[in-house]
Amino acid sequence: MQRTTRRSDLPLPAARRSPDSTAAVLRAVLDHGPIARSSIARATRLSAATVSGIAASLQARGLVREVPEAVVRPGIGRPHVPLDVDSAAVGVIGVHIAVPRATVALLNLRGRVLVRHQDPHGRRDPQSVLAAVADRVAAIHRDYGRRRRILGLGLATGGWVDGLNGTVVEHPVLGWRDVPVAATLSAATRLPVRVDSNSRALLRAEQLLGRVAGDARRSAVQIFVGNVVDVAFATGGVIHQGPRSAAGAVAHLPVEGCAEPCSCGRIGCLQAAVGERALVRRALAAGLIERPDIHAVVDAALAGSAGAVALLEERARRVGRAAALLLDLFDPDVLLVSEAGANRVPGCLAALRAEVAAWSSAGADMTTTVHPSSFPENVLAVAGGAVALDQVYADPPI
Ligand SMILES: [Zn+2]
Structure with missing residues (x-):
């Protein structure tokens, strides 16, 4: 006979917490600020009294501030003083670990990059790289920490990143395995630290702060x-991680007609075909650039170098073909591409969109569906910063 489920059979529910309401108010201010408290109440479906109480706490902690209204409305009664996200009192540190260098930046709550340092790695082992990052964070703290309370540190990097455990499981190009990044940096900086993959971090940045949020x-x-090349996907506002945090690994998708050797030992993987190393090597060999840097190729293209344009457009088309597959697989509202050419060179974006249109069968409108990054000048700093901002907006530190 089937037994009735008893209360004691079920796991204890997590304690109900009011941070949900606090987060809802802070996000309403981010999305709509400057905004009056009464409008926040409408947007969040919270009572006016609840909104007032939460707004006071957020204001006391420097997360929101009152802004003088531009137009004084005629009439009687208490004037509405709208609230906005406080861009001056608090900030987060955004860190990005790339193959040649680390980016360490200070961002405000709107994701604006206030300070940015890009330091080439001395040695590439995790201890050396993370120690250098911690030194840079300490310097930012010294210079800005007195005026601006730093709420946390977010780090984004390529490869397989386990955000839940705060580890880089595997970064094959850097040769990192099972690196406890969050614990190491948290001990060195005394900040709350979160980590995530490049593409998941950038997707969160787009959802919080982007042009098509x-x-x-x-x-x-x-x-x-x-x-490195990776992918993230989200439905209903939630970014899929997978039970092993491994979702989005497309680096070794086979690419037709590519003879580049890949770090995995095979030939013709997507990451080898479109990764920056191969592109920069070819640009150097063709005499198009003098320093081995993807931004030098983009700068040459913007300055009118036909060779640089051709190299970047060829890559954009290859990315476009992979993007077409992803578009058909997920049929998303938007497909966001963060790639140096498509981000900054209009011809590359057009080539990428044309290639997606040619290979996709989903029938999507390319101009409304396929977008370059909303943060073309600061992709890496914003990726790191978004990992920290995600936490601030999910569970405001009040
Ligand atoms: Zn491979």
Whole structure:
């Protein structure tokens, strides 16, 4: 006979916490600020009294501030003093670990990059790289910490990143395995530290702060192309991690007609075909650039170098073909591509969109569906910063 489920059979529910309401108020201010408290109440469906109480706490902790209204409305009664996210009192540290260098930046709550340092790695082992990052964070703390309370540190990097455990499980190009990044940096900086993969971090940045944030919160695919290539996807505003945090590994998708050797030992993987190393090597060999840097190739293209344009457009088409597959697989509201050419050179974006249109059968409108990054000048700093901002907006530190 079937037994009735008893209360004691069920796991204890997590304690109900009011941070949900606090987070809802802070996000309403981020999305709509400057905004009056009464409008926040409408947007969040919380009572006016609850909004007032939460707003007071957020204000006391420097997360929101009152802004003088531009137009004084005629009439009687207490004037509405709208609230906005406080861009001056608090900030987060955004860190990005790339193959040749680390980026360490200070960002405000709107994701604006206030300070940015890009330091080439001395040695590439995790201890050396993370120690250098911690030194840089300490310097930012010294210079800005007195005026601006730093709420946390977010780190984004390529490869397989386990955000839940705060580890880089595997970064094959850097040769890192099972590196406890969050614990190491948290001990060195005394800040709360969170880590995530490039593409998941960038997708969160798009959902919080991007040009098509509304669409990205419904459903989205984000492709990141740097020295490593990875993908993130989200539905209903939630970014899929997978039970092993391994979702989005497309680095070794086979690419037709590519003879580049890959770090995995095979030939013709997507990461080898479109990764920055191969592109920079070819640009150097063709005499198009003088320093081995992807931004030098983009700068040459913007300055009119036909060779640089051709190299970047060829890569954009290859990325476009992979993007078409992802578009058909997920049919997202938006497909966001962070790739140096498509981010900054209009011809590359057009070539990428044309290739997606040619290979996709989903019938999507390319101009409304396929977008370059909303943060073309600061992709890496914003990726790191978004990992920390995600935590601030999910569970405001009040
Ligand atoms: Zn491979």
